[in-house]
Amino acid sequence: MKSKSNRLEQIDAVVHEHHSSLRYFIRSLGVDHTWVDDIAQEAFLVAYRKWDELDSPDNAGPWLRRIARNLVMNELSKSGRRQRLLDENLTSLLLQAPHASMEPGALQDCEIRYEALRTCLERLTDRTRKVIDARYFQDRNASQIGEDLAMSAVAVRKMLFHARQTLAQCLHSREVHDAH
Numbered sequence: 001m002k003s004k005s006n007r008l009e010q011i012d013a014v015v016h017e018h019h020s021s022l023r024y025f026i027r028s029l030g031v032d033h034t035w036v037d038d039i040a041q042e043a044f045l046v047a048y049r050k051w052d053e054l055d056s057p058d059n060a061g062p063w064l065r066r067i068a069r070n071l072v073m074n075e076l077s078k079s080g081r082r083q084r085l086l087d088e089n090l091t092s093l094l095l096q097a098p099h100a101s102m103e104p105g106a107l108q109d110c111e112i113r114y115e116a117l118r119t120c121l122e123r124l125t126d127r128t129r130k131v132i133d134a135r136y137f138q139d140r141n142a143s144q145i146g147e148d149l150a151m152s153a154v155a156v157r158k159m160l161f162h163a164r165q166t167l168a169q170c171l172h173s174r175e176v177h178d179a180h
Contacts, residue, residue: 011051014060015044022064029072033139039075043068120170128163131156 022043026036046067047054054063121129127149134145135156142153142160149156 007051010057011048014047014057014064018061018064021061022068025065026068026072029069030136031072031075039068039071042071046071116171117167120167123170124163124166128159131159132163135160 019040023036023040026039026043027033031039043064047060047064050067054060121132124132130149131145134140134148135142140148142156145151145156146153151159
């Protein structure tokens with residue numbers, strides 16, 4: 001019985017220690033703010049069920065982030081629950097962003113792709129970057145962005161659509177160029 005009590009104490013301590021940082025991490029992956037708590041709770045439930053797989057409670061932070069990352073990736077494949085994500089394409093790019101728990105080779109590859117994304121973003125007009133920043137980093141909707149920038153909501157959505165296309169083409173051309 002003491003072993004089970006000790007396990008519960010360890011889990012409780014990990015939840016208290018990592019709750020805020022895990023929520024921030026989940027949000028940084030492009031999850032809509034209204035679903036962050038649900039995914040964090042799911043991550044802690046998975047951690048509870050798989051607690052014996054954790055080598056040490058000291059490594060709980062990276063382990064929880066891997067669990068959360070997998071849950072968010074699963075969201076991308078579930079067509080009925082995509083409303084949890086701000087934008088499927090942006091979330092895919094953010095999931096590929098470099099993070100500390102990656103193997104060194106994979107980390108270097110992701111850093112290269114993330115740098116390519118930054119370079120492609122820099123090629124957009126200032127106005128387009130403002131719209132992207134407002135939508136994806138300030139969590140503002142098209143109507144709010146339109147009010148701020150004296151644009152219609154339709155024009156904002158159209159600009160976002162074209163920006164995503166431009167970014168995808170830019171990233172593709174960089175991959176083709178870098179492969180040669």
